[in-house]
Amino acid sequence: MASKIVQVSGTDWTELSAAEKGCFENQTSDPLLYWVAAAKPAATVxxxxxLSQFADKGFQLNTSSAMKLYGRTLSVAGDVIVTEY
Known part of the structure; x- marks a missing residue:
């Protein structure tokens, strides 16, 4: 189990994880938008x-389909703690 801090912004999507399982915690001062996709969503999406501030969420990705977890806010930059199992 490894944890990392990922910086997200309000202007574009950031890859949070490509691991099969884990959880993430929103440490930003804004709600965190998150999405699972094979390709990074456009910045205009x-x-x-x-996910509200200081809330956490578990995830399970289909890595055989090359799915990844992406996140962003709509205004401010901040940190997301990602723990991969």
């Missing part, structure tokens, strides 16, 4: 699942 501002829809996704929302």
């Amino acid at each position: 501002v829809k996704g699942h929302s």
